[in-house]
Amino acid sequence: MARQTSTASVDGTEKSISSSGGVYQPILAELTDDPFAPPGALQLTDGRPRSPLSQALTIFYKRALVARRSWLTPLLAVLIAVCGSCIPLVFLSGQDTTCATQFENEIVIPLYFPDSPIYLPALGPGTQILESPPNIIATLGTTSSFLQTENIPDNATFVSTINQDYLNLTFGGISIDLQTGDSLFAWEASPPGLTGPTMMNLVTNILYNRALNQSGNVASTPNLIYANYAAFPHLAAGTLVDLKWVAFFGAAMAVFPAFFSLYVSRERRSAVQAMQLSNGLSDPVGLWIGHLLWDSIFSVILATIIVIVFAATTNQFTGLGFFWVVLVLYGIVGALFAYCVSLFMSSPLSSFAAVAGYQIVMYTLYLGGYLLTLTYAMTSQSGTIITIIHFTLSMLSPVASVMRAAFVSVNLFSLLCDGTTPVTTTLLADIMRYGSPILYLSVYGPVLFGILIWADSGSILTRRFLDTNGHQVRMDEPQANFEANRQDVAAEARAVASSNDALRLLHLTKTFEGNKVVDDVSYGVSRDTIFAMLGPNGAGKTTTFNMIRGDIIPDRGDVFIKGTSVLTSPRIARLSLGVCPQFTAIDSQLTVREHLLIYGRLKGLNRGNELKTNIEALMIATSLHMYADRLASQLSGGNQRKLSLAIALIGNPSVVLIDEFSTGIDAKMKRDMWSTLRNVAVGKAIVITTHSMEEASALANKVGIISKQLLAVGSIDDLISRYATYQVHFSCPTREDVTRAQVLMSRIPGSRLADDVATRFEVPVHEGSGLTLAQLFHILSSQGDFQEYSVEKATLESVFLKVIRENNVMEEDNSPGRRRGFRLW
Numbered sequence: 040m041a042r043q044t045s046t047a048s049v050d051g052t053e054k055s056i057s058s059s060g061g062v063y064q065p066i067l068a069e070l071t072d073d074p075f076a077p078p079g080a081l082q083l084t085d086g087r088p089r090s091p092l093s094q095a096l097t098i099f100y101k102r103a104l105v106a107r108r109s110w111l112t113p114l115l116a117v118l119i120a121v122c123g124s125c126i127p128l129v130f131l132s133g134q135d136t137t138c139a140t141q142f143e144n145e146i147v148i149p150l151y152f153p154d155s156p157i158y159l160p161a162l163g164p165g166t167q168i169l170e171s172p173p174n175i176i177a178t179l180g181t182t183s184s185f186l187q188t189e190n191i192p193d194n195a196t197f198v199s200t201i202n203q204d205y206l207n208l209t210f211g212g213i214s215i216d217l218q219t220g221d222s223l224f225a226w227e228a229s230p231p232g233l234t235g236p237t238m239m240n241l242v243t244n245i246l247y248n249r250a251l252n253q254s255g256n257v258a259s260t261p262n263l264i265y266a267n268y269a270a271f272p273h274l275a276a277g278t279l280v281d282l283k284w285v286a287f288f289g290a291a292m293a294v295f296p297a298f299f300s301l302y303v304s305r306e307r308r309s310a311v312q313a314m315q316l317s318n319g320l321s322d323p324v325g326l327w328i329g330h331l332l333w334d335s336i337f338s339v340i341l342a343t344i345i346v347i348v349f350a351a352t353t354n355q356f357t358g359l360g361f362f363w364v365v366l367v368l369y370g371i372v373g374a375l376f377a378y379c380v381s382l383f384m385s386s387p388l389s390s391f392a393a394v395a396g397y398q399i400v401m402y403t404l405y406l407g408g409y410l411l412t413l414t415y416a417m418t419s420q421s422g423t424i425i426t427i428i429h430f431t432l433s434m435l436s437p438v439a440s441v442m443r444a445a446f447v448s449v450n451l452f453s454l455l456c457d458g459t460t461p462v463t464t465t466l467l468a469d470i471m472r473y474g475s476p477i478l479y480l481s482v483y484g485p486v487l488f489g490i491l492i493w494a495d496s497g498s499i500l501t502r503r504f505l506d507t508n509g510h511q512v513r514m515d516e517p518q519a520n521f522e523a524n525r526q527d528v529a530a531e532a533r534a535v536a537s538s539n540d541a542l543r544l545l546h547l548t549k550t551f552e553g554n555k556v557v558d559d560v561s562y563g564v565s566r567d568t569i570f571a572m573l574g575p576n577g578a579g580k581t582t583t584f585n586m587i588r589g590d591i592i593p594d595r596g597d598v599f600i601k602g603t604s605v606l607t608s609p610r611i612a613r614l615s616l617g618v619c620p621q622f623t624a625i626d627s628q629l630t631v632r633e634h635l636l637i638y639g640r641l642k643g644l645n646r647g648n649e650l651k652t653n654i655e656a657l658m659i660a661t662s663l664h665m666y667a668d669r670l671a672s673q674l675s676g677g678n679q680r681k682l683s684l685a686i687a688l689i690g691n692p693s694v695v696l697i698d699e700f701s702t703g704i705d706a707k708m709k710r711d712m713w714s715t716l717r718n719v720a721v722g723k724a725i726v727i728t729t730h731s732m733e734e735a736s737a738l739a740n741k742v743g744i745i746s747k748q749l750l751a752v753g754s755i756d757d758l759i760s761r762y763a764t765y766q767v768h769f770s771c772p773t774r775e776d777v778t779r780a781q782v783l784m785s786r787i788p789g790s791r792l793a794d795d796v797a798t799r800f801e802v803p804v805h806e807g808s809g810l811t812l813a814q815l816f817h818i819l820s821s822q823g824d825f826q827e828y829s830v831e832k833a834t835l836e837s838v839f840l841k842v843i844r845e846n847n848v849m850e851e852d853n854s855p856g857r858r859r860g861f862r863l864w
């Protein structure tokens with residue numbers, strides 16, 4: 040079992056400045072008892088490839104762990120869907136689902152004049168019916184004999200009488216020209232408007248019997264048409280009752296999938312997804328299937344509850360089996376839709392608002408489209424228009440499909456009718472009924488899933504289509520533009536072309552919008568090496584880092600991790616890669632142990648003893664074991680960075696990338712973290728980016744100074760001896776003393792003023808410089824007569840400044856538009 044001793048702390052910092060890694064050995068000797076492991080190495084099991092489906096189960100398990108502490112969101116989703124569907128059922132009770140035309144008002148009013156209710160109460164002055172020719176009403180027989188009539192001679196008199204007396208006439212009259220057959224009738228048209236139809240019935244009967252007489256079909260008693268009047272039902276009157284339920288149901292359906300966007304959006308925005316994709320989750324298919332599996336549970340639960348409640352409480356629904364299928368499919372598609380929206384939103388809340396808002400708008404459009412069509416469109420065309428609305432809006436939002444299923448289930452708009460006949464059960468799956476929602480949702484799901492995978496593996500897909508051969512260079516190609524003082528860089532490029540380093544960068548080049556940000560960078564990092572990538576702001580460190588991770592595709596060149604190309608085989612290469620990003624990306628609802636459990640599973644460690652042993656070893660090595668069951672969000676900043684390091688290390692990757700490991704951490708914690716990193720570094724190739732020369736000096740045994748190009752590379756001692764070996768600093772109280780110091784130093788060959796202070800000088804003291812340290816002291820003491828001065832070996836910082844100055848590097852200002860940070864897509 041690996042053990043960390045408490046003596047592995049601050050003093051190692053100084054030792055590592057003058058050493059190339061060997062100092063770690065005594066500290067780490069206790070960490071492993073594996074005879075085959077490198078001396079002092081932390082004993083960890085190598086990760087194994089896992090299928091996307093098996094990784095999906097790990098993401099599913101993670102969601103279950105998170106849900107133990109954060110159960111409100113799924114509960115709310117289920118509650119809103121169930122309550123919004125079931126409580127409004129009260130509006131449905133007692134509705135008849137038959138296809139027969141239903142009259143709201145069953146009262147039938149007789150129109151045959153003698154029976155008509157308008158006649159009897161109206162007896163009195165003005166109630167006589169004008170008739171021409173005289174007594175023509177009497178041809179209708181005894182039933183009409185008691186009607187009061189007024190004889191009119193002809194049509195012309197009839198018209199003039201009406202014109203003059205219409206204010207005094209209660210009913211009107213009838214006039215038929217027996218010669219020509221011209222018929223007139225007049226009626227009083229004030230509401231309730233029954234006089235018109237009554238008079239029409241009277242005229243009809245007279246003309247009918249005249250026609251019978253003329254055709255010789257004379258009957259003993261007149262044939263009478265007893266017409267009746269009943270009001271048409273108001274079209275929406277019956278419909279609106281069901282619409283109340285549909286309105287609540289649709290609103291609940293529109294909103295509940297928005298809850299599915301909350302977790303994935305938080306996971307994405309806090310860079311946890313990127314962390315997973317860089318540390319074991321080799322394929323976004325696993326990520327999204329895992330989330331979908333989890334959220335689908337709630338869709339199945341709510342669909343089942345809703346259908347059971349419907350079946351138990353009312354007989355208003357038809358085809359509940361199909362309805363259940365639609366609800367489940369809708370839940371799945373709604374979740375995928377919410378995931379897709381979360382890709383573009385900046386926070387969980389905005390994702391929620393965007394999903395719910397869009398769905399509500401589409402639901403309103405869909406419902407409004409139906410109602411407007413029924414209200415304003417020609418009756419003969421309304422069916423076609425509704426069908427067009429349905430099939431069009433269903434393409435734009437999944438909520439249209441579930442609305443259609445709801446309409447069908449309660450036979451709204453007679454969708455379950457074929458004329459006046461109810462459709463049979465076999466026709467329920469018809470495209471005009473449950474068929475189209477099921478079809479649309481079945482197509483919608485894979486399309487949305489495809490969008491998710493495309494968005495998250497854009498670089499991988501691009502890589503597939505990329506003709507990488509065209510971008511390759513010969514790996515031994517000399518870098519033509521090296522200047523004389525970059526022989527170290529040229530030598531590194533030559534060496535790495537054929538080395539077997541765990542990490543090899545070969546001629547990496549990247550241009551963004553015409554701006555070359557990484558230019559022909561080559562270096563190698565072998566095992567047991569911590570390589571510090573140094574450079575001013577905007578130098579291309581993060582871009583290089585991301586090309587190593589395989590998240591940015593180089594325009595030219597390649598990266599090899601344990602001999603596997605990141606460009607052509609990213610999934611295999613990433614198996615040997617661990618990434619500790621600049622910004623800590625942790626799940627706030629998981630403990631330290633649970634984090635390592637999830638990442639260990641993603642990296643293919645076997646459940647049980649193997650996983651447990653690796654987790655314990657890592658927690659001890661990073662001093663996190665005392666916080667094992669604490670929520671990661673409750674750790675200090677330094678311990679969160681350590682957790683990120685432990686995540687990067689689980690699965691024992693050969694290459695570990697660490698971006699700005701201790702930025703923003705206090706001095707004590709920083710040294711503690713450096714100690715931790717040194718403890719776990721044995722046997723690995725580690726690349727760190729940092730702006731802290733102190734950190735690089737404390738940790739690195741190889742340094743690369745980069746500003747688009749690699750400007751210098753080598754061990755810290757190499758660089759110091761190459762660029763400036765010693766510094767002389769005079770204490771000069773007066774201006775004369777400053778001048779004296781400068782005159783004295785100008786006599787020493789190769790001496791030059793340092794950048795920062797006018798009394799600090801760099802002096803080359805090395806083999807071939809013609810000057811020894813003893814000679815330097817001799818000159819200073821014999822010719823200077825200075826009260827106080829110091830001679831010290833140059834630091835990495837002075838080398839860095841010198842390299843930057845010599846290459847005329849400008850530091851980039853941090854303009855707000857720059858793309859920064861860990862997450863890329």
Ligand SMILES: Nc1ncnc2c1ncn2[C@@H]1O[C@H](COP(=O)(O)OP(=O)(O)OP(=O)(O)O)[C@@H](O)[C@H]1O
Binds near residue numbers: 583857859
């Ligand atoms: N996706 C991108 N699109 C356009 N320009 C980009 C993109 N990513 C990085 N850059 C540009 O590339 C240059 C190098 O950026 P990079 O982040 O790699 O530098 P850096 O050395 O990591 O800087 P710092 O030390 O400030 O983190 C910058 O000018 C930056 O604006």
